[in-house]
Amino acid sequence: MKFPLQRLCSSLRDIRLHDARTATAIGRWLGVAVAVCFVTGLVSHYEQHPPGWLGNALPSRPVWGYRVSQGLHVATGIAAVPLLLAKLWAVYPRLFVWPALRSVRHALERLSVAVLVASALLELFTGLLNSAQWYPWPFSFVPVHFALAWVLLGGLVLHLAVKAPEIRAHWRLHSAGTLSLPAGDGPDRRSLLRAVGAAAGAVTLTTVGQSVTPLGALDLLAPRHPGHGTQGGLPINRTAALAGVDASAVRDWRLRVDGPRPYELTLDELRALPQREATLPISCVEGWSRTARWTGVPVRDLLDRAGAPPGALIRVTSLERHGAYRVTEMAHTYARDPLTLLALRVNGEVLSFDHGYPARVIAPNRPGVLQTKWVSRLEVL
Structure with a gap:
């Protein structure tokens, strides 16, 4: 009975790691990354394609402003990739519940999830390919990437609105101190979250050196190295x-x-x-x-x-x-x-x-x- 019991315990731990608490913990990190990426993406877009009212008033100072904002944009976008994959892993059993639609509210929740997941995957992975200047699609990257950012934001707002009652109930229980972990569940969740955090930190540390030059020696996975170029160590995109x-x-x-x-x-x-x-x-x-x-x-x-x-x-x-x-x-x-x-x-x-x-x-x-x-x-x- 030893091996079947071990398999049963492993299955129970796996089920617990697909619960709302795990998804919420990863979702907080992902939410911060997406928020920073969205705001810095707006800065980048409007500096490249300013609307008429802003076209002749963009600030030239601080001199490092665009360097920091765009470096943050790409770094948080790359960090969000493992976070998004971990988030999807935590919630995927609920993506296939049956019956598929149980009520109007459930239908709205499913719609918000579909929009959120599709737009997030497209936004992050097209952005990742753009950082490597690889465009295996027929559309223009910049306008589609910009539009998808707003679709992603809209899907997120809809999802939060639909899930608001559950979020409020969760935080009431948490504030009252009545929400506790099942026995043996804490260490498994903490191990998972440490692994997800380590993955996000690793991809960030091995790519951010393309913008943060003191970390250039760790720039192992980024498509550009700030010290490699045809003149004065300056990289080029367009010859x-x-x-x-x-x-x-x-x-x-x-x-x-x-x-x-x-x-x-x-x-x-x-x-x-x-x-x-x-x-x-x-x-x-x-x-x-x-x-x-x-x-x-x-x-x-x-x-x-x-x-x-x-x-x-x-x-x-x-x-x-x-x-x-x-x-x-x-x-x-x-x-x-x-x-x-x-x-x-x-x-x-x-x-x-x-x-x-x-x-x-x-x-x-x-x-x-x-x-x-x-x-x-x-x-x-």
Whole structure:
């Protein structure tokens, strides 16, 4: 009878680990991760695609703002993956109860769970693949990822509303001290929660080094390493070859600045202007970031020469032949910041083609996709 008894005890422990207390404990961690990921995702989206009322008022300080917010976004998104899988494991027996629909309230609960699970899985795993720049789907990632975030939030609100009576009852029992663990159940649950916490901590620690450079030595699983790149240890996402920029494209390069007093500059004339150095991070939406020392002409000096008014929105055009960010807009808060440069050098070296030769934008607190490379035109709007 020894082995059947052991199997019976193991089965009972397994059943207890699929209970509401286990799901609630994991759900709290998952809720914190999703909340941080959602808020920082909104920051990232609106900095990349600002609505009209915000388009010319985005803040350029602190200089590390986007680095921190996007690093948190990707780190919490990755940490949420093992938490979500553990949460689904804890509740999956209840996903297959029969009869499937017992009442209107039960139908709403099932609907909220279906929306919540589907949107969470899609949101996290498409985000994870985006961090590796792998897109095995036919749709555009950014708008779908943004829309799914709101669907996930709506599913969560609906789920909490439907489960509110049970949540209140649970907390009343907890507050009254009448809620206790069955004998022998505590150690099993604690072991499970320790394992889930260790898994979330491990994937975070081995990926967050792509943004937190002091932890770069532990950056084992992230798709980018902040010290690996073609110039000055700076990684790149989009090469000159992919953008269609080569030596012939820059042979007769001239910078055109359009404003009340338009003018053009050759590369030699641009190099002859007063230069400034700025130590700024370049931070990518995929989560990696790296600080570098940039040298170039302050953008505001170029705009003043063209007679641009102080609050003007600026359009930046690249030499690249195709791409979603070939033409971007820069708020006056960036354009007038003394640290915003039309950079010609990085870490003391002339920019390489892959890093934007002959000139690129570098600005504080700005997403990497908007730090336009191969700049050919600045236009005062």
